[in-house]
Amino acid sequence: MDNKMGKEIINNYRKYFNEINSGELYEAENTLKSIVKKEEAGEGYLNARRYLGMLYLEMENFDKAISELSMIVKIKEATKKKKFRNLAKECPEGFDKEEEERGHLAWVYHDLGMAYLGKADCEMAEKYLLKAYDISKDKKNIFRNDLGWLYYKWNKPEEAIEKFKASVNQGDNSGFPHFYLGLAEIKAGRLVSAKEWLNEAISIFDTNAHDPYDKSKRIFYELMKASALNNLGRIEMDNGEYRKSKRLFLEGLAICERQECQEYIKGLSPRRKTKESITIAALHNNLGLLHYKQGFLDEAEKEYIAALKFEELPETYNNLAVVYHEKGVKEKAESYLKNALRLDSQTEVARANLNRLVGGGANWWDWWFKP
Template sequence: MTSRLRRIPMVLGVVLLLSGCTPSFQSGEPARAQLLDPELQQNSKAAYHMLLSFLMSKEGKRGEALGEMRKAVEADPDSAYLRLLLAQQLAQNGSLEEALDEAQKAVALAPGNVQGWMLLSELQLSKGLTDEAMENYRRVLQSDSGNLEAALRLVNLLRGRSQYNEAVEILEKTAAARPKDPLGPYYLAKLREEMKDLEGAALWFRKALAINPSFTTAYLELAALYEGAKRWEEASGVYKELLEVEPGNQRAMARLGQLLIMQDRFQEASVFFEKLKQLHPANSEIRLKVGLLYLELKRYKEAIEEFQANLNQGMKVDQNRFYLGIALEEAGETARAMEEFQRIAQTSDLYPEAVVHLAGILEKKGDLEGAISAVQKAREALPAEELLVRYLARLYTKSKQFKEAIELLQNALEQDPDNAKLHFALGVAYDKAGDTASTIRQMEEVIRLEPENADALNYLGYTLAVQRIRLEEAEQYIRRALQKRPNDGYIIDSLGWVFFQQGRLEQAIQELERAVELVPADPIILEHLGDALLQRGDRERTIELYKKSLELDSEERTEAQKELLKEKLRKLLEGEK
């Protein structure tokens, strides 16, 4: 059921200066911090025109404002301050060439004016003079290594050229010059992350947090870094740290809950999503997530309440109705479950799955004919739907209508010849019909289409083992399947059975014992272990395993196979007498 647990969309909302964008000029009037420049106190005419320019700009009269600023510069041509103001207004009016000229004159008049060099660099970038702009940012940093704005702008340009070593060196110097500012380490972390240096990025995020333990964005970015590396435990730990600092952080709750779901830790995950539901009781996405968690935890009554609440609000009707049907089915309320599945529209993406669940209920009730009829009716509307084709073929096979199952799948494959799922289903149908050679061919075709398909690898390997043919090849297929699913009891059973057929008895028993530990209630695995132990001479345990196997039912075992097992058990019991 874990696949039902879909992610809740969240927006981080972090604006990074390391975005690689060319700096843009901001509209509006210039900053007033330098309004009473000492130079202007000696030149009342220049000050008059400057103030008039400010007033015009405030009223939105940009043309008149620019004219007054030109007069101010004419009145005091040696004022770097006025030339910078003029350059800003020219840039805002789109006169970039003239603005660049004024900025150059300003820095020539006042070489120590950092803002002048910064404005000049921005104008140079707007004209495509990247090398010149970079040199000017370097000039600013030589005189002020702690200038974060200059550092970030230069780093942006270096990133564009993949000159990461210099970018790192610049940010490290900036961070050292600002020991109490977490932004230097933070941007170093982002740069290291871009360089695929996960450990380096994590180290600098930690340094940022050491300076400011309440730096929410750094926690979130560090956790996301670990998530990207699939280091779920470390990511979870970071989210927990953030929640200690900021208990109400909903982003951390949602992500931590999702990580716990990915680790199948549903009980822990439910705690965080229940808190989110308390904060947002009308949020249908959160209620859906809570309902799915309750479904995983077998808290069916509560799951039903969540899905029903969403339905009452008219939220995501088909989705909530589908999961409501599953919850009702699991809770044993099959009549209500069938009603919900039947109410899902044919146009819904969930309609085929709903039909399969409906047919599954009928099948469990012993109404195999009704199950077949329900799927056939659905196929009238969706004749090419693969899920319905495969499920109907399975029902035909179960009712021993092998010809119908095989023809159905062959017809589907004519329309979709490279569909591995259909080939697999056809292989199973051939197997149930007793056509082993065709089963082997179909499974080989699945593996050709999907070389890592663990189910097909295991099915083919086990089939070869049962037939006692190509046993070395069978072992290789099964080992490949185990690489994909190393703790799958059924695949481990197949490996044990290959060993048994090869005469490697102790290895067979070792693998079959492990398979029984993983799947203790599978009758075929129990019988396999009994066969191996009998060959070793452990009659008492074999009798116990055969009896337990016969007590369990399995679709995988034919009546003839059951009778054969009964005969084996009878002979053992008679031997005891």
């Protein structure tokens, strides 16, 4: 590749980096597409296609992410040649060494797995996440943790627990495996152990959230703490500790509602923004469920409606249906149950509730969403 073409490509990478930092994702997409054409016409580097796959993953366009990343795998497996340029060296103001490592094939397999997980294709996700783990030389804990998350989403809590415990034993002190161990233990029905892991995660998140030099890192860990507080509060509520659970839910909401946290969330990619929106919605939903358990229907309704403003969750619609049924508004109850099934046709409790409602069952509201 001649020097003029090389400089033009690096300048385009700088343009892409600025667009990403400004949240201009569609502009970044077009910039990367132009780099792909230039790189493949020259020495065949795959960096731009790699970043395009990452971008589509963050935009939750999983089909396009799979298409771009699969093309890289096909090329690499066919040529066996190194096809990633050293952007950390050529464009250090945009790409540091850690970011450049994401060009390695292990990360391509990893993101392919995460894209398939986004499509709920757990078998394909496992195939590529295992490949990523097998060929990676470092960052083993990251790949192992994401395998654990796959097994958690796949409703295989014991396999998830095995992965997360391995990361803890290998020195992962980020708090992530501790947090996800808590979630997996909840799914496995071991609430005492779940509380221990969640409390340990909160302690680690608190430590990481006191970094005075990195505001983004601090807010990130504060939001992780809010998610842990939500799950801890749910355990306390199911144990009948209503005062403890209310305090935990309100503490989590107070974190999420702070102005700097809201501004941080606004600047996230669609995929990461969805994650935080789900946390806030779950906090409102669980606070509503707490009010319902205490007999405060109006307060419960208010919290459920607040939850839906952040993210539509099937359990929130189901819980709203419970409230409207008790208020005698059958039409709204039926509508909300249908919305729950629209979001997730496998929400068995909503389907059972709808059958009871339509069939005139007397005690269907006892079947509200349970963990």
